[in-house]
Amino acid sequence: MHLHDDKIKELEETANKIRESLIDELVEAGSGHSAGPLGMADIFTLLYFHTLKHDPKNPDWEDRDRLVLSNGHICPIQYAAMAHAGYFPVEELKTLRKFGTRLQGHPHRTSLPGIETTSGPLGSGLSQAVGMAIASRMDGKKNFIYCLMSDGEHDAGQTWEAVMLAGREKLWNLIGIIDRNNIQIDGMTEDIMPLEPFRAKYGAFGWHVIDANGHDFMNMHMAIEQAQVVQEKPTVIIAHTIPGKGVAYMERDYLWHGKPPTKPEEIKQALHDLRTLGGRIQSEHQ
């Protein structure tokens, strides 16, 4: 579906509202992850407000596209996007992480309609998405399976087991989107466990690979459109994102744009700021 300039403007506004909700949500909860979710706000907005074939009023619709969130810890942004898309009242976001809530600290399928799978433990989402894509193809369905992943979870062997299988199966209906924000808990991904050359690795396993700017709606949209028409191969979009994007004091353009922090203490402080919303919430990993 074509993306007009007007629509892009609308998406940008929606993404801002979603970011605001996200921050309210996290501050009210008092804990949770902040960096990853903020960096993925634009992509979730694009997916829920433009890309996905879905029906918030009928989340069980059989022919819907499936969105598997493998890196479950960023679920607060999915919840915010889902609320604004009409899955449940925006008010309910305030219940995040509280006793009795449908918005569990990590997403739980049977708690909240519209969540396709329970996640949080990293590295098992792609396998499930591959299973969905294989089953969907067996039934001759035309829907797409989108799998959102983090860069950090590419440390896990299981991710690569699924990458290999998807390549062998030539799953044209599978579209992976990686939040390439270059950070994980203990530091920068390239210091902890180098992933580069990321493109080449996926390519070697038989995937079509696209690099995109995760904050540019047109660019991301075109990547997804291309992914949808690639035949005989699964596609992965390496979405380059800025952790904490959209919150001036967290974004630290000078830190995350192109030139990530290099001194260990600088990295530590910057990550700490990101993970605590500048001291407003408790980081999950303190």
Next chain:
Amino acid sequence: MSINKKANLVENILELEKLEQVPIRNGYGEGLVEAGEKYPSVVALCADLTESTRTEAFAKKFPDRFVQMGVAEQNLASVASGMAAMGKIPYISSYAMFSPGRNWEQIRTTICYNERHVIIAGAHAGISVGPDGATHQAIEDIAITRVIANMTVIAPSDVHEAHKATFAAASLGGPVYIRFAREKTPVYTTPDTPFEIGRAEIFWEGKDPKVALVACGPSVHNALLAAKKLSEEGIGVVIINNHTIKPMDEKTIIDVAKKTGALVTIEEHQINGGMGSAVAEVITRNIPVPIEFVGVQNRFGESGTPIELVEKLGMGVDSIVQAAKKVIQRK
């Protein structure tokens, strides 16, 4: 009061407000550094959770003896096995849900069956990780580790005990699993409280006891609070800190069963296969007396504050009191 003086516990042990509160996992960090100082062959491996598992102090002090594994717990277990084969004493840490959760078979075959001396530190065990929800609440870890041959399983009840257990594990020889809680909990033992792997400690001995409360982990302190309530109602109690779930101190358990004729087990874990089940295995073989099990009753956890969850999942002080009364009636 009926607190066992020989246990050298802190004063005001029953006044929650006066007790210092510290996360049990901090004891891992301290014990690991101490072990590192004493034994040059001690090494530490961690899977992208260096700060929250408290491996950080060791990594800073001995950077050449620390290996960062990334988010790869299966690799973590088997790499440790390889290092142990070359004479190192690896301590491996992650959240209990992922190690020994995700990497169970690697632990079973490459560490336990191989008889390798690796210490597996499971952080954020029990429901103490609260708001994170059920995916991160390890309430099956005792069951899946104690069922493996050769494995020692320990659940320390506060930061000092965690420190001692972590240090003692360095000279034990075989595979050891130690579980740690995330949340701050009362510090009620002291550096002078006796601790030996495989020996249960009696922390409380009421007059003419009618029931024994056998607990491990942060539940031991809740058992003490329950004992106070019970003794106010004239019910004498014995409390066992059963920190070593395997190998269990059978003699102490059997003695106390003889003395009281009824047991309540308390743990932040599924009642199926946990510490209570291990106690029941000892009791049924030796001196069958009624037992009530306080723990998670065959359900998953959920988001909430740790205190809220302990109450709502039926592991709070009142649940212990009720279980004690019930088991006495069953005699």
